Amino acid sequence: MQDDIPVEEIxxxxxxxxxxxxxxxxxxxxxxLVPVVFCLGILLTGSFSFPSFSYALEKKNVLVLNxxxxxxxxxxxxxxxxLTSLDPVRAGTRIYLEYMNTKWVQGxxxxxxxxxxxxxxxxxxxxxxxxxTDNDALEFLLxxxxxxxxxxxxxxCGVNYFKEEDLKGKPFYTGVSETAELKDSIDAAxxxxxxxxxxxxxxxxxxxxxxxxxxxxxxxxxYQEKVRFTFEQSSKLDEIVADVxxxxxxxxxxxxxxxxxxxxxxxxxxxxxSLIAEHARVPxxxxxxxxxxxxxVGGKLTSGYDQGVVAGKMGLRVLGGESTETxxxxxxxxxxxxxxxxxxxxxxxxxxxxPMDSTVINEPETFHPVRKSIIWAxxxxxxxLGFLVFILLFNIRARRRxxxxxxxxxxxxxxxxxxxxxxxxxxxEQLSDLNRQLTEANGKLGNDLEERQQAEQELRKSQNILxxxxxxxxxxxxxxxxxxxxxxxxxxxxxxxxxxxIRQQNMYCYEAYNQGxxxxxxxxxxxxxxxxxxxxxxxxxxxxxxxxxxRAVPIVDESGNVLMVAxxxxxxxxxxxxxEELLKAxxxxxxxxxxxxxxxxxxxxxxxxxxxxxxxxxxxxPATKAFDRLVDAEKACERATGLTQQLLTFSRGGAPxxxxxxxxxIISDSAGFMLRGSNVKCEFTLQKDLWAADVDEGQMxxxxxxxxxxxxxxxxxxxxxxxxxENVTITASDLLPLPAGRYIxxxxxxxxxxxxPQNLAKIFDPYFTTKERGSGLGLATVYSIIKRHxxxxxxxxxxxxxxxxxLYIPASDKEIEPVQHTGxxxxxxxxxxxxxxxxxxxxxxxxxxxxxxxxxxEVEVCGDGKSALALYREALNSGHRFDAVIMDLTIQGGxxxxxxxxxxxxxxxxxxxxxxxxxxNDPILAHFxxxxxxxxxxxxxxxxxxxxxxxxxx
Numbered sequence: 001m002q003d004d005i006p007v008e009e010i011x012x013x014x015x016x017x018x019x020x021x022x023x024x025x026x027x028x029x030x031x032x033l034v035p036v037v038f039c040l041g042i043l044l045t046g047s048f049s050f051p052s053f054s055y056a057l058e059k060k061n062v063l064v065l066n067x068x069x070x071x072x073x074x075x076x077x078x079x080x081x082x083l084t085s086l087d088p089v090r091a092g093t094r095i096y097l098e099y100m101n102t103k104w105v106q107g108x109x110x111x112x113x114x115x116x117x118x119x120x121x122x123x124x125x126x127x128x129x130x131x132x133t134d135n136d137a138l139e140f141l142l143x144x145x146x147x148x149x150x151x152x153x154x155x156x157c158g159v160n161y162f163k164e165e166d167l168k169g170k171p172f173y174t175g176v177s178e179t180a181e182l183k184d185s186i187d188a189a190x191x192x193x194x195x196x197x198x199x200x201x202x203x204x205x206x207x208x209x210x211x212x213x214x215x216x217x218x219x220x221x222x223y224q225e226k227v228r229f230t231f232e233q234s235s236k237l238d239e240i241v242a243d244v245x246x247x248x249x250x251x252x253x254x255x256x257x258x259x260x261x262x263x264x265x266x267x268x269x270x271x272x273x274s275l276i277a278e279h280a281r282v283p284x285x286x287x288x289x290x291x292x293x294x295x296x297v298g299g300k301l302t303s304g305y306d307q308g309v310v311a312g313k314m315g316l317r318v319l320g321g322e323s324t325e326t327x328x329x330x331x332x333x334x335x336x337x338x339x340x341x342x343x344x345x346x347x348x349x350x351x352x353x354x355p356m357d358s359t360v361i362n363e364p365e366t367f368h369p370v371r372k373s374i375i376w377a378x379x380x381x382x383x384x385l386g387f388l389v390f391i392l393l394f395n396i397r398a399r400r401r402x403x404x405x406x407x408x409x410x411x412x413x414x415x416x417x418x419x420x421x422x423x424x425x426x427x428x429e430q431l432s433d434l435n436r437q438l439t440e441a442n443g444k445l446g447n448d449l450e451e452r453q454q455a456e457q458e459l460r461k462s463q464n465i466l467x468x469x470x471x472x473x474x475x476x477x478x479x480x481x482x483x484x485x486x487x488x489x490x491x492x493x494x495x496x497x498x499x500x501x502i503r504q505q506n507m508y509c510y511e512a513y514n515q516g517x518x519x520x521x522x523x524x525x526x527x528x529x530x531x532x533x534x535x536x537x538x539x540x541x542x543x544x545x546x547x548x549x550x551r552a553v554p555i556v557d558e559s560g561n562v563l564m565v566a567x568x569x570x571x572x573x574x575x576x577x578x579x580e581e582l583l584k585a586x587x588x589x590x591x592x593x594x595x596x597x598x599x600x601x602x603x604x605x606x607x608x609x610x611x612x613x614x615x616x617x618x619x620x621x622p623a624t625k626a627f628d629r630l631v632d633a634e635k636a637c638e639r640a641t642g643l644t645q646q647l648l649t650f651s652r653g654g655a656p657x658x659x660x661x662x663x664x665x666i667i668s669d670s671a672g673f674m675l676r677g678s679n680v681k682c683e684f685t686l687q688k689d690l691w692a693a694d695v696d697e698g699q700m701x702x703x704x705x706x707x708x709x710x711x712x713x714x715x716x717x718x719x720x721x722x723x724x725x726e727n728v729t730i731t732a733s734d735l736l737p738l739p740a741g742r743y744i745x746x747x748x749x750x751x752x753x754x755x756x757p758q759n760l761a762k763i764f765d766p767y768f769t770t771k772e773r774g775s776g777l778g779l780a781t782v783y784s785i786i787k788r789h790x791x792x793x794x795x796x797x798x799x800x801x802x803x804x805x806x807l808y809i810p811a812s813d814k815e816i817e818p819v820q821h822t823g824x825x826x827x828x829x830x831x832x833x834x835x836x837x838x839x840x841x842x843x844x845x846x847x848x849x850x851x852x853x854x855x856x857x858e859v860e861v862c863g864d865g866k867s868a869l870a871l872y873r874e875a876l877n878s879g880h881r882f883d884a885v886i887m888d889l890t891i892q893g894g895x896x897x898x899x900x901x902x903x904x905x906x907x908x909x910x911x912x913x914x915x916x917x918x919x920x921n922d923p924i925l926a927h928f929x930x931x932x933x934x935x936x937x938x939x940x941x942x943x944x945x946x947x948x949x950x951x952x953x954x
Contacts, residue, residue, distance in 0.1 A: 032913050043715050060319055062086065062095045065141065067134035069101045073269065073290045073306045078133045078158055089319060102136040104262050108733040115144040126910020127152050131311055132862035133327040134158040135207045142170055143405050153324045157311035160211040162329065165624055169550070176310045178302060179333040180212065180287040183219055185299030189252050189285040190339065192349055197250040201231045202276065204258045212256050233262045237272055238851030245279045253284040255291060264900060270294050283347045289338060293361060297347065414427065476569040480526045484508050485565060494545035494571045525552040526565040547571030580761065603918030604841050606940035611847035612635045614943035615854060635941065656696030656788055657926045659813040663693050663725055665745055670704035671723055678717035688724045690812035693744055699785045704779040707748045708803050714752025714803065722749040727811065736857035738792050742811040747804055754799040763795070831947070833883030834952045838868040838900065840891045848885040848886065851943050865895025876908060883954045889924060898924060901932045912953045
C-alpha cells in the first residue's frame with residue numbers, strides 16, 4: 001500500500017468556490033432555461049429521427065454499508081460522493097444503502113443480530129462490491145463479511161487514522177483513510193490569534209473520537225512551550241456549555257465532534273456545535289467541514305463528500321474487473337482551508353491573514369459577477385429563442401402542405417363511406433339486438449367477476465397479514481398435519497439449525513428436528529392433541545437448544561374434527577437457569593438464618609472461654625505445662641472461631657470485612673498449609689506483578705483452603721494440583737456476568753476423577769456431597785464468599801480427567817495495607833480511666849470486668865442500652881465521666897449497640913464508643929465509623945486485643 005499519490009490525481013473533481021450563494025444563484029439561472037431546452041428537444045425529435053441502439057448487461061449489486069444513520073450530515077456527504085462517482089454505471093447497477101445506526105446502539109450482541117439480519121436479507125442477492133463508511137462498518141465487516149457475503153471486495157472510506165494492521169490480515173480490502181489535518185488547523189488558529197495561551201478541546205468518546213483523541217495527545221508536546229491544552233471530560237452537553245461559557249479571552253476552542261452519551265441523550269452534530277457556539281465568547285476552530293456554518297471560524301477541513309468520491313472511483317475500478325490487491329489504500333487527505341465570513345467578522349479577524357487559496361462561505365454577493373452571469377444567461381436564452389423561431393417556421397410550411405393533402409384524401413374517403421353506410425344499415429339493425437343481449441349477459445358476468453376479485457383480494461390481504469405475524473414471532477411456530485408432517489413453520493426460536501434445503505420438503509417433524517430419527521418423539525405433544533382433541537402444555541429438552549416450553553392447540557373443521565396441530569415452542573433455558581439460581585439463593589438464605597444464630601451464641605461462649613484463658617496465661621509461668629495447656633486451649637478456641645466465621649458466611653445481610661491485601665500471600669499461605677503431610681503436590685504459577693484486591697483475608701483464605709481440600713480428596717492416589725493467578729481485563733464482549741473492569745483470575749486444577757454432569761449443577765448446594773465424611777458446606781461456602789466479594793465462580797470438569805475451578809476477584813487500585821504483628825499476652829496494668837461495658841450476657845459482662853480491671857481500668861457494667869444511657873448521663877452530670885463505652889451490637893429484648901450509640905451522641909458528642917458483636921460479618925463492624933463508633937473489637941477477643949483497642953482511644 002502507498003501513500004504518496006498526488007492529491008490532484010486522486011480528486012480531479014474538487015471544486016473550489018468562493019461563495020455558496022453564488023452557486024445557488026447560478027443554479028436558479030440554469031433552472032430557468034430548462035423549459036427552453038426541453039421545447040427544443042421536442043421540436044428536434046419531431047423533425048428528425050436518429051437510430052437507436054439497445055444493449056443488455058447483467059446488473060451488478062453494490063452494497064453501501066454506513067456506520068451511522070440517514071440524515072447524519074457526514075454520512076450523507078459521503079453517500080453523495082459515492083453515488084456521484086458511481087453515476088457512469090448506475091443504469092447497470094443496483095445500489096443498496098444500509099445504515100447501522102451505531103450512534104444510537106453498539107456492542108457485540110447488536111452486531112451479531114445485525115449480521116443475522118443481513119444474512120437473511122441478502123441471502124438471494126449476490127453482492128459484487130461493498131463500500132463501507134467510517135470505523136464501525138469496517139470493524140463489522142472484518143468480523144462478519146466472510147460469514148454473510150463471502151470474500152467480496154470491500155472499499156472503505158471515513159476510517160479515522162487507518163493502519164494496515166487494522167485489517168487483521170483479511171484480504172480484498174482497500175479504501176481511503178480519514179486523516180484529519182489537526183496540526184495545520186491548530187497552527188492556522190494560533191497564527192490568527194497570536195495571544196492564545198490556552199486551547200480547550202471538545203471531542204466525543206465514540207470509536208472515531210478515541211482515535212482523534214490519541215492523535216491530539218501526540219500533538220500536545222509540540223505546543224507545550226506556547227499553550228496548554230485542556231480536554232473536556234464531560235459527556236453531558238449542558239456541562240460542556242457551562243464550561244465553555246467560563247473560558248477566558250486568551251482561549252481557543254478546538255472542536256472535533258460531539259454526540260453525547262447514546263444511553264441517555266444523542267445529539268446531531270449541528271445541535272451540539274450550535275449550542276456551544278451560542279454560549280462561547282472565544283473563537284472555535286476544527287478539522288471537519290460539516291461543522292462550518294454553525295458557529296465555527298474554520299480551519300483546514302476534511303470533506304465527507306471528497307472521501308466518498310475517491311471511494312466511489314475505487315469501486316468503479318473493482319466493478320471493472322480490477323483486484324483490490326492492486327488498488328492501494330489512499331492515506332493523503334485532501335483537506336482545504338475554509339472559513340465562515342460571519343465568524344471572521346464577529347471576532348475581527350483580518351481576511352488578509354488567511355492562508356492562500358482559502359475558501360470563505362457566507363460572504364456577501366458583489367455586483368459585477370452577478371451582472372456578468374446575467375448577461376451570459378440572456379445571450380444564451382436569446383440564441384435559443386431564435387433557433388426555436390426558425391424551427392417553428394420550418395414546421396409551419398411543412399404542416400400546410402400536409403393539411404392540403406389531407407383535405408383531398410378526406411373528400412374521397414367521405415364518398416366511399418357513404419356507399420358503405422347504406423349497405424351496412426340493415427346489418428347494423430340485426431347486430432343491435434344481438435349486442436343488447438350480449439351487453440346484459442356481460443353486465444351480469446362482470447358483477448359476478450368483480451365480487452369474486454374483491455373476495456380474493458381480501459383473502460390475499462388477510463393471508464399476507466397472518467404470514468407477517470407468523471414470520472415476525474421470535475419463537476418457533478409450526479403447523480403439523482395428522483401424519484406428523486410439517487405444513488408451515490417460521491424456523492425461528494433456535495430451530496435455525498435445521499438445514500434450509502429440507503425446510504420446504506414437507507418432512508416429518510421428528511426427522512427435521514432430529515436428523516436420523518425414524519419415529520415420533522416420546523411424549524409427543526402433537527400426537528396427544530390428535531388423540532384427545534384438547535390443547536397440551538408441556539416441557540422438553542432439546543440437545544441443540546436447551547429447555548423448551550411447548551403449547552400445542554388443535555385446528556379443527558366445522559364438525560370439530562382435528563385436522564392439524566399448531567405448536568408454539570419457546571426457548572426457556574435462561575428461565576430454567578434463573579429458577580435454579582433462585583432456588584440456590586433460597587437454600588443459602590435458609591442456612592444463613594440458622595448459621596447466624598448459632599455463630600452469635602457460639603462466639604459469646606468463646607469470648608468467655610478465651611477471656612478466662614487469656615487471664616490465666618497472664619498469671620501462669622510461661623515455662624510450665626499449665627501454660628502450654630493454656631496455649632493449646634487458646635489455639636483450639638481460635639480454630640473454633642474459624643468455624644463460626646465459616647457459618648457466618650451464610651448469614652443474611654453480612655458483608656466481608658475487607659482490606660487491601662496480596663492475593664499471592666493468601667494463596668501461598670492457604671494452599672501450602674492444607675497439603676502438609678499429603679501425597680499431593682501443589683504447583684504455583686503466579687504472575688509477578690499481580691494486582692492487589694480488597695478482600696476479607698480470612699474468608700478468601702477459606703476459599704483457597706476449601707478448593708485445595710476438595711482437589712486433594714479427588715486424588716486419593718496422589719497427583720498434582722495446579723494453582724495459577726493472573727491479571728485480566730474483562731470487557732462487555734467476554735460474555736461473563738461481571739461488569740467490565742480489572743480482575744484477578746485464580747485457577748485451581750486437579751487430576752482427579754472429575755464430576756459427573758448430573759452432579760455438576762448441584763455442587764454449590766448446601767449439604768450436597770458425594771463423600772462419606774463430607775459436610776456439603778465447602779463449595780457452598782466458596783460460592784457465597786465469592787458472590788459477596790462481587791466476583792464470579794465457574795467450574796469445568798471431565799470425568800476421568802479432572803476439574804478446574806476459576807475465580808474472578810475485582811482488582812483494587814489501593815496499596816496493600818501493612819501487616820500489624822502482635823506479641824504475647826501482656827502483664828501491663830498501665831490502663832487508666834473509666835470504662836462502661838454493655839452486654840446482655842452476664843458471663844461476658846463478668847469476664848470483660850475482670851480483664852479491664854486487670855488492665856488497670858475502673859469498670860461498670862450493665863445489660864442493655866437503657867441502663868447504659870442512665871449510667872452515662874449520671875456519670876456525665878457528676879463530672880466523673882466514662883472514657884469509653886464497650887457495647888454489644890445485639891441485645892435481646894432491649895436497646896442494642898447501634899441505637900445506644902446514636903442516643904449517646906445526642907447526650908455527648910465527645911463519647912468514645914466501641915462496638916462488639918458475635919456477628920463478626922455484620923456491616924456495622926466493617927464500617928463502624930459511619931455509625932458513630934470510634935473503635936471495634938470482635939468476639940471472641942483476648943486481653944491483648946481489648947488492651948490495644950482501648951490504648952488507641954483512651
